[in-house]
Amino acid sequence: MSFDLAGPGLPDEAILQDWIESAIRRYVARFGDKTQVVDPATGVKKVERHYDLDWKSDLHCRVTVHGASGHMGSLPQNDAAIAKWAYIVREIVLARRHLEAAFSLELPEDDSQAGLIFEGAQGFLPTHPMEEIKARTRSAFLRGMGAYLVGEGLREDAIACDVTFDKLHNEAYACDPDSPTMRRALRTAIDVGLARPAEPLRGWEVSCDARLFAGEYPGMPVITTGAGSLEYAHSDREGVHLPDLFQAICFTSLFLLIETGVTT
Secondary structure (H helix, E strand, O other): OEEEEEOOOOOOHHHHHHHHHHHHHHHHHHHOOHHHOEOOOOOOEOOOOOEEEEEEEOOEEEEEEOOEOOOHHHHHHOEOHHHHHHHHHHHHHHHHHHHOOOOEEEOOHHHOOOOOOOOOOOOOOOOOOHHHHHHHHHHHHHHHHHHHHHHOOOOOOOOOOOOOOOOOOOOOOOOOOOOHHHHHHHHHHHHOOOOOOOOOOOOOOOOOOHHHHHHHOOOOOOOOOOOOOHHHOOOOOOOOOHHHHHHHHHHHHHHHHHHOOOOO
16 A cells, blocks of 8 residues: 655754654554564565655655455464555654644555545454444544544534445354354364364354354254365465365364264
8 A cells, every 4th residue: 555745844854764664653553563474385574674765856755554364364474465554654643743744644646546445344242233333434434534624724514524334244143152063063073173172262254155154044053164274265375275175174083973973
């Protein structure tokens, strides 16, 4: 992601880097520094560097923010460029306001013709209905935009904003972790080496189509299992390690035999 800084009052490179590095430190304190993490699949760093500065002139600099994409469930292993971008922009906006400087923050011309579009992933728990999540997200975005505009001396509604959820369809769900079916599934997972004894049970932190069965049969435990790593899901390195696949087949076969009473 990129943005441009231009106009009188634009600081020199040392000051600008100081602002950006301050934002990066706050981002890293929360999400970790992926420039220090080597991807075992490629042998290279997850992210080579956090940002680049491209000075077009003394009064024009383009800031490009780097990240590492992947499935939303693998965010702890990846790096959200849009979130890092927001940390940096906020730091620069506050510094500009403090200095009462006149330089502007703009999107590159090729990115701004149709307005600014942010698209992200929203995760939530079964304790919050989807409509409540939508309402909270919309309210937070509009409050944040209004606060920014007021801080810049503009009307709270000076920029028209539209918050939509065109791709949000997956209601969260949870089944009883102490149900007989779940206990049998856990025992089977331990037997085939997919789980360890005394390991705590946790809900899956991503969404999948099992929600359809959970909605259709609310009184029936719904269990999702399979091979593969979320770290590489929906990425150019997505794949299945064959030993993992064979282990998943063993689990599914044995669990079905136990669940249907064929074996104990």
